[in-house]
Amino acid sequence: MISRTAEIVLTKLATQFKAVALTGPRQSGKSTLARTAFPEKKYISLENPDIREAALTDTRGFLNNLPDGAILDEAQRVPELFSYLQEVLDESNEKGRFILTGSNNFLMLENITQSLAGRIGYLELLPFGYDEIEKIESYDLALNNMIFSGGYPAVTYDRVDAAFWFPSYVRTYIERDVRQIKNITNLNLFQKLLYLCAGRVGQELNLNNLAIECGVDHKTIGSWIGILQASYIIHLLPPFYNNFSKRITKSPKLYFYDTGLACALLSISSPSQLSLHASRGPLFENYIINELIKVRFNKGLRSNLFHWRDVSGHEVDIVADHGSYAVGMELKAGMTVIPEFFKGLTFWQKLTNFEKSYLIYGGDETQKRSNGVEVIPWNKLQDIQ
Template identity: 30%
Template sequence: MDFINRHAKKTIERMANSYPAVLVTGARQTGKTTLLQKSIESKNIQYLTFDDPMEEASAKSDPKSFLEFHPYPYMFDEIQYIPDLFRYLKIQIDKNRHNGMYFLTGSQQFKLMETASESLSGRIGIVELYPLSAREIRGEEFSENFIPSKDFILSRNSNFTQNDFSVEKTWKAIFTGGYPEVVKGNVLPKDFYANYLKTYIERDIKKLIQVADEMQFLQFISVVASRTSQLLNYSDISKDCGISEVTAKKWISLLVSSGLVYLLQPYSTNIEKRVVKTPKLYFMDTGLAAFLTRWTNPDVMRTGAMAGAFFETYVVSEIIKSFANNGEEAPIYFYRDKDKYEIDLLIEQNNTLYPIKIKKTASPTSDDAKNFFITNRIKNVNIGQCCVICNCSQVLNIKNKDISALAIPVEFI
């Protein structure tokens, strides 16, 4: 399989026409370099990677002269190794500002994002690239943000007139994950993820923090993976790993800034006092989470104790990707109150909240819509179409008392 068309390509091209610099960031091995090279291949722009220790040393020793010998337009790969370069990029941009001067990639790190935002404020467009989305893997051109309005659902329904949905395909996608090398079949998932973790710990984690015991950090990330789609509980994680809560918080922050983990915030208003304030934790790639939690094949995973958690993680990550590929943060939340009534997702758009329940079932019932009544407690916003995202093969109407909802196939995301 050759290059898989990435929906973020249009976003990069749009930002290159709006900003002097474009940064593509994200976790390792998501395809940042390949995507950026494809986006600028017609522009005859020179390329350099700071994976080369000689280039890294040259840029670090004298960044001002380095840029003078590498005049724009230029693509710099793995720029997280040279954070001081951003201030000199600013100087070059301000000397003769025009769009499309510099194209950058960097593995997602807090320091990288902070430095880029501070040094190049108003001068840089940032695209966060996650592993391949299900849309991209299927070869779809459709790239709109997932907003489950009736118009969106009708549009998606017409696109899937020849429904080729199957529960087996969905669980294979969940088990495999979205990293390009795995999707292309160039390497077995277990081999890829084993090497991925080794590289991540040795090249990223060791540079950011002092990890005395690599096996302890691997245990930590495995424990975190086993809690995907759950409320974040630092105390439980620290006890299971034999580390302090302070260390657990620091390491969770690293997973988030590395792009491996996403913290979904609870939705609350000043009026509502009964909602839970703790975020929920999601792995951004179900394949990596499956490897860490030692599931050996999709069929075993599908019937296992974590099946619901993996299906929910898959849905949430796919929705996040739909926004990220358009250069936007996903306006998503969850809702849970002290009585344990919960709505898995709330998507906010134009003062309207779209409530979503996520169920791995292929046969949704009225019981799956029972919690939507609590949307009446949320004030000062409109409530949009209630949806149940599940493994059904067509759009279905379901109703619980006076609450109507639509069950929609997971492929619509």
């Protein structure tokens, strides 16, 4: 069993809110974390048809049978619960009474906003990060393997072959999770979109282009992209809107929450194949962005990451917005630092006068350059301040 970094924040939230919602991708370890953090609480899976039927037909009675609270797994499967939970929580000042988990962010948030706003803490759990995977005995921590395998516990901790696990994951996701959100009549086209997205990792989102390739209108593609976001398959990195008197691009960039899944969709069959693959650079970028997001999520914070690009082609891969200041970061998969790597950051420094800038690369040396840029290895992201 690998201890999760987010457990500290999860238990803290339970001391401050009457209920806590724990969301994240399917199979990211939510149930295991909830049961580990709250071993005294009764665990109830609403994926079980019999239990779900009981909760649907007599919701009040179902909750009355849980006087000490419980862990309610996949709570979005019974939307009626949230209205009744409001009444139950308001009758007591007890903290951390219910822990709700769910793999559908849209349905969870919709019901929480309607019924439990102000009563519930919120934490997002993504698959294992580097700091968690390095605790696994005899695990291959080489960069290509980290990108190829991703962070899902089944692939990393349980060592299930990625060639078998990811296709099964995609099939389960499309046949079950997608139908919960929206009744899509042509699942083959939706699956095609999923594969097309994998080929566009790190690119600006172009709905019209995807619509043409899928043979549907751009509004449909927009709706399907929303489904992929809500179910923690992809995320969009928004543009940084401080334009500094220059015109900037305003389209978000597309990334996957797990690079292992992206590799599987790209038919990359081994870490060694990744070495010469055309998508290695974008996948490296995706991996680093995911690691930085996990740091934020594990602290109970939202992502503060953006990308920046002006119409002249100057760009910075990541801008971390800290309110009073912003940090620019360039991501390069190469193991050797070359002057070309600093081009975007040099322009960024002149434009903003911000002191902190980082180059994150595929090598293993930490450096501080005379231009003020700190060079950080891909596996030393904790050094970023």
